[in-house]
Amino acid sequence: MQGMEGKRVQGTEGQRETCGPLDITRHVKNDGRALILYTLRKREKG
Amino acid sequence: MSEQRFNELRGEPVVYAIDRQDRTFLPSAEHCPLCPSPAAPGATATPGTTAAPATTATPGAATTEIPFPAFEIAVFDNLFPAFTSPHGAAEVVVYTDNHHGSFATLPAERAEALMWVWRHRYMELGAREDIGYVLIFENRGVEVGVTLHHPHGQIYGYPFLPPVPALELAADERLGGCAVCVLLARELEDRSRVVYENDGVVAYVPYAARWPYEVHVAMRTHRPSLLDCTSAELRLLAQSLQSVTRGYEALFARQFPYVMVVHQAPTDGRGWGHLHVEFYPPLRTAHKLKYIAGSEQGAGTFIGDILPEDSAQALREAIARAG
DSSP, rough: OOOOOOOSSOOTTOGGGGGTTTEEEEEEESSSSSEEEEEEEOOOOO | OOOOEETTTTTTEEEEOOOGGOOSSSSOOOOTTTTOOOBTTTTOOOSSOOSSSSSOOOSSOOOSBSSSOOSSSEEESSSSSSTTTSEEEEEEEEEOOOOSSGGGGGGHHHHHHHHHHHHHHHHHTTTSSSSSSSEEEEESGGGGGGGGSSSEEEEEEEOOOHHHHHHHHOOOOOOOOOOOHHHHHHHHHTTTTTTESSSEEEEEEEOSSSSSSEEEEESOOOOOOOGGOOOOHHHHHHHOOOOOOOOHHTTTTTTOOEEEEEEEOOOOSOOOOOOOEEOOOOOOSSOHHHHIIIIIISSSSOSSSHHHHHHHHHHHHHHHHHH
């Protein structure tokens, strides 16, 4: 495996700014598996 | 837990995920694991917050993979994974809580949101040390092996660089630069195989297409991955993918099976890539399949039944009909 210094993609879990118009909600299912819900933020009126 | 072996004669890895033999197979709509779960009285999902575990479905009632009464787009670890951490990842992306429909019939706003979800998963999975390549794909129709009809796709995080993206890197070297940029320029000059275009994206049947109605949807500007796209480009990409898939549906006036694959830069630091989406539809007529048979499997040489220029003409007309 290559080290992180070789990784082209860097990211921090949960950074909202990386998701554009989406809100993220993270969950853990009862069996331990991850579940992420993505919801489109309501656009501002006006 | 899957096992990886190396096929010396083919020079390629083979992955065995034997637990997948028992995966859910074409359940009825009322037993769909990708539908929302029955609601508990007063229970609601709360977007924008972190909560665990998810328990808003009716207590005691059968829950699906998504224990919420409603959702927009959901991503979860595959129950029957081909890859698992710390040796890769396998995720399911559910496009909608509506069991019926397809990517083509999603509202435009939802299709655009899906581009952002793909982008986010590429970023998070690609940042993992155990993942060298992120493959986002959709299998549409039983003809290509779909086992669940609910509109969804999948994401594999490979712990190695698979053969196809490795071939793309080799093509970059062979052509002395980005292969997709070179091929896109040729298609735009020739124009006979272009089936759709907008300000950010061009869709074409490639000069040497392997499948009768194969289409490549490429970003006009060199963008290694979804992370490099502007918001406008993501919107244009969603529009182009929906135009192509709607055109497919109009082509033979029937549900049109395909494999849709997002090609992006490897995440192991090698190569640069050019974001494009490839469609591999198995139909060669309304009722006949193109099979991966003797020449294709034994010699690695596709034998085509229709010239790309002719299939492009038919697809252009179908996309126009679909609107």
